[in-house]
Amino acid sequence: MGASAPAPAVELTGITKKYGAVVACGDVDLTLHRGRIHGILGENGAGKSTLMKILIGLVLPDSGTIAVDGKRCTIHDPIDAARLGIGMVHQHFSLIDALTVWENVALGDAGRLDPQAVRSRIGEISDQYGLGIEPDARVGDLTAGLRQRVEIIKCLRRDPSIVVFDEPTSVLTPDESLQLFAALRHVVAAENRAVVLVSHKLDEVLASTDEITIMRQGRVVDRRPTAGTAARQLATAMVGREVSLRAERAALGVIAVDDVAHDETAEHEVDDSVAPALSIRDATVIGAGGVRLLDQLDLDVRPGEIVGVAGVEGNGQRALGDLLSSLVRLQSGTVMAGGQQVAAGRSGAMSRAGIAVIPEDRHDSGCVLDMTVAENLVLVNQRRVARRGVIDQAALNEFALRMIADFGIQCSGPDAPMWSLSGGNQQRVVLARELSDQPTVLVAAQPTRGLDVGAIEYMTERLRAAAQAGVAVLLISSELEEIIDIATRVVVIHRGRIVGEMAHHELDLERLGLLMGGAAA
Amino acid sequence: MTDMPETSVSASPVATNVARGTRITEWLTLYSLSVLAALVLSAMLVETTGGSWRPVLSALIDGSVRAPGRWGETLGAATPLLLVALGTVISAKAGLVNIGQEGQLLIGSAMATYLGFLVGGSGAFSVIVVLLAGALGGALWAGIAGVLKYWRGVPEVLSTLLLVTIAGQAVAFGLRYDWLLLAPQANRGNRNQVSDQVAEGNRVPRVTVFGNEFPIAVFIAVALAVFVAWALARTVWGFRLRMLGRNPRAAQRAGVSQTRYGSMALLLSGAFAGFAGAAMLAGGGFAFGNYRLVPGFSANIGWTGLLVALVAREKALVAIPVAFVFAGLRTGSGFVGSTGVEGRITDVIQGLLVLALLIPPAVIFIRDRRRARSATTART
Numbered sequence A: 001m002g003a004s005a006p007a008p009a010v011e012l013t014g015i016t017k018k019y020g021a022v023v024a025c026g027d028v029d030l031t032l033h034r035g036r037i038h039g040i041l042g043e044n045g046a047g048k049s050t051l052m053k054i055l056i057g058l059v060l061p062d063s064g065t066i067a068v069d070g071k072r073c074t075i076h077d078p079i080d081a082a083r084l085g086i087g088m089v090h091q092h093f094s095l096i097d098a099l100t101v102w103e104n105v106a107l108g109d110a111g112r113l114d115p116q117a118v119r120s121r122i123g124e125i126s127d128q129y130g131l132g133i134e135p136d137a138r139v140g141d142l143t144a145g146l147r148q149r150v151e152i153i154k155c156l157r158r159d160p161s162i163v164v165f166d167e168p169t170s171v172l173t174p175d176e177s178l179q180l181f182a183a184l185r186h187v188v189a190a191e192n193r194a195v196v197l198v199s200h201k202l203d204e205v206l207a208s209t210d211e212i213t214i215m216r217q218g219r220v221v222d223r224r225p226t227a228g229t230a231a232r233q234l235a236t237a238m239v240g241r242e243v244s245l246r247a248e249r250a251a252l253g254v255i256a257v258d259d260v261a262h263d264e265t266a267e268h269e270v271d272d273s274v275a276p277a278l279s280i281r282d283a284t285v286i287g288a289g290g291v292r293l294l295d296q297l298d299l300d301v302r303p304g305e306i307v308g309v310a311g312v313e314g315n316g317q318r319a320l321g322d323l324l325s326s327l328v329r330l331q332s333g334t335v336m337a338g339g340q341q342v343a344a345g346r347s348g349a350m351s352r353a354g355i356a357v358i359p360e361d362r363h364d365s366g367c368v369l370d371m372t373v374a375e376n377l378v379l380v381n382q383r384r385v386a387r388r389g390v391i392d393q394a395a396l397n398e399f400a401l402r403m404i405a406d407f408g409i410q411c412s413g414p415d416a417p418m419w420s421l422s423g424g425n426q427q428r429v430v431l432a433r434e435l436s437d438q439p440t441v442l443v444a445a446q447p448t449r450g451l452d453v454g455a456i457e458y459m460t461e462r463l464r465a466a467a468q469a470g471v472a473v474l475l476i477s478s479e480l481e482e483i484i485d486i487a488t489r490v491v492v493i494h495r496g497r498i499v500g501e502m503a504h505h506e507l508d509l510e511r512l513g514l515l516m517g518g519a520a521a
Numbered sequence B: 001m002t003d004m005p006e007t008s009v010s011a012s013p014v015a016t017n018v019a020r021g022t023r024i025t026e027w028l029t030l031y032s033l034s035v036l037a038a039l040v041l042s043a044m045l046v047e048t049t050g051g052s053w054r055p056v057l058s059a060l061i062d063g064s065v066r067a068p069g070r071w072g073e074t075l076g077a078a079t080p081l082l083l084v085a086l087g088t089v090i091s092a093k094a095g096l097v098n099i100g101q102e103g104q105l106l107i108g109s110a111m112a113t114y115l116g117f118l119v120g121g122s123g124a125f126s127v128i129v130v131l132l133a134g135a136l137g138g139a140l141w142a143g144i145a146g147v148l149k150y151w152r153g154v155p156e157v158l159s160t161l162l163l164v165t166i167a168g169q170a171v172a173f174g175l176r177y178d179w180l181l182l183a184p185q186a187n188r189g190n191r192n193q194v195s196d197q198v199a200e201g202n203r204v205p206r207v208t209v210f211g212n213e214f215p216i217a218v219f220i221a222v223a224l225a226v227f228v229a230w231a232l233a234r235t236v237w238g239f240r241l242r243m244l245g246r247n248p249r250a251a252q253r254a255g256v257s258q259t260r261y262g263s264m265a266l267l268l269s270g271a272f273a274g275f276a277g278a279a280m281l282a283g284g285g286f287a288f289g290n291y292r293l294v295p296g297f298s299a300n301i302g303w304t305g306l307l308v309a310l311v312a313r314e315k316a317l318v319a320i321p322v323a324f325v326f327a328g329l330r331t332g333s334g335f336v337g338s339t340g341v342e343g344r345i346t347d348v349i350q351g352l353l354v355l356a357l358l359i360p361p362a363v364i365f366i367r368d369r370r371r372a373r374s375a376t377t378a379r380t
């Protein structure tokens, strides 16, 4: 920031963007320097994505100026941005399942297609950043973590000198993101790039950035160098109150796992003799191409239990979630809920049997982006707001307003289209709906993905409270620490099978690690 | 079409990035420009084919609304267009692409002819029987596509289209045998394939307002449009249908059976087309034969109705004025012939207008798309 230093890579001044009454960004200033990584923190709906979209030309600001390398400019669309060397990795995926990695990466290219060049470029980037991506893999077969890396490659391939990451690591494991940022740090320094990182993971931001901007309700509330800052200060500045960082740190995978063994979770052990609310026996699911996604999986969840499913991503977690969402058929085996057999794969059968699901990808089966927030809140159960087949608009509105208040959903109102909500707020809508239906079984797959620290704390509380109230909770998470923090019992999934199980009080991290890696216990 | 900007927001998944006010102006400008372009092109076309545009335009207006009795005629033509469009809106909301309305309409009118004679009688009851017979025929025809889709996985785009051709042949076949559709010897003016006239008692009553005569089916169609709009927006059934169309996986989880709701939508959409056919048959009016079924009876009403739904962008209420405009082009074309210009020029004008009305949403969509690169990324 010295006076003689070259002009900053990007200088946003007085950026304002309003959506109706919602101020997504209000008079925001942001300066990015070459050779540095700039972290942006903020609650769900604080305006982070909007600010980034302004920089990339997806959103035009109502007022404010943008200067790139000291020159004033207007960015009308991502093509302008690309011309200025700005690239972005988005919060939600934009990949096409049916295509391969390299096809997805080449999508949108102008001119003649050179598959070989694209493939080898993917290989290069993949090696450089330690991403481990196979150019010929079909995107539909990849886990969320791998898809995220494809998105990253899509962006980096164009060699942007200013790179925007919007929650790139929400689906990566801590190790993976460490690796990514180590590589990033290296190129930032070596090639003089400027990087912005939007993230909810405080420790990641602390570990990898040089300076931090904190936003709240569309405004910048704090700006500080990273050095000498503690996570707690950041959390407080973000939320405007003290939060329990324990839950958050557990969910984000940074807690020292050995000090969790003696918390309130352990006290809440469930009697083994109680009949399970959910009982999966011998379940086999065959995916496209004959792959065994689930392989004779056995799993019981009793009322009041929180069963954590631990495992390396891509070992059948998605299929398990899909099975309990009535999205896949069973090749063999049974699913029983409340003592009754449920017809797997028949539409709505699982939800009728009292199984609520927070799906791993909210855009896949969790919401309908083109419907309103109110409609999304009654997606599964319209009966509560309908009389003789007709939706009572007043009742719907009232219900939606109540949920919006209860779950702190930030939106312009019940009639806001779902797509206009920020990622974390969409997640809250899903959570609100699934919890409001008084399920007997609650399946939560990566429930804290994209949530801010305050919301993670809240989500954790809700899951615990649900279990306390007698709901059988199945927590599927790739964050081991999150599972250890709230699960009363942990099972390990490997290649579509449950390969091991341990109660909370007998947790053995070493054994857990071995099981996850596929070593026979 | 005043709520077009509204439509754009809900129909385009892409986050809009222009303030609402600017957006409305933008839409209005785009629409005016493209309609103007279509009119100028039409005028040029008229001029190059040896006519001059003023009298043609004047004849068009005369033929559709200005001359005595003409707007009644136009209302009569708009009725089946609107009915077909309503069915199309229903199937489109469920995410289905039914493009076989022309065939469903034809089978509907054939069924109305056949059952009408079978049941006979007169009075309100038998009129209703005739109309419902049409709906039944259309539903059956669309039902074939439904069975193919949900049992064999044949895409409905293909099957409904192919069924149009088969419908034409089936009706031509029926019109060859007097135990099917062909009129008995004595009543036949010539030996062509025509059915008997719908019996007096089975016809849809016509009313006269300010010298304009039209079948009361007009009121039924408008009432149905209001009903469909309401049902889609306000009933649990409509809610679930929209869910199925917008996100089939979310729908599957929530208990909206693709097979059940999808085939229901397809059947209903066929029923509307068939109902339109029956209304044409039993409603009279200049364009639709003389209460007789003839080969080619459907007279492109199915295709045009499809266009109406397309231009109305899946909004049942918007389809009402759009159907009237398209019907006006149809009824107006008869008068255009008197100016020395081929009457079929209105088909070209209609095509240009359809393009003109479809281009603005497409332009906006593509531009948003370009800005967004892909719909999903722009959503948060």
Ligand SMILES: Nc1ncnc2c1ncn2[C@@H]1O[C@H](COP(=O)(O)OP(=O)(O)OP(=O)(O)O)[C@@H](O)[C@H]1O
Binding pocket: A019, A022, A023, A024, A042, A043, A044, A045, A046, A047, A048, A049, A050, A051, A091, A410, A411, A412, A419, A420, A421, A422, A423, A424, A425, A450, A452, B015, B016, B380
């Ligand atoms: N296209 C839009 N129309 C209306 N409101 C919008 C639109 N886009 C964003 N908003 C609103 O602007 C606010 C900021 O959204 P933004 O996506 O920038 O939040 P965020 O900081 O990225 O949150 P998260 O951490 O949840 O991703 C939200 O309240 C959101 O509802």
Ligand SMILES: [Mg+2]
Binding pocket: A048, A049, A050, A091, A166, A422, A423, A424, B380
């Ligand atoms: Mg965001």
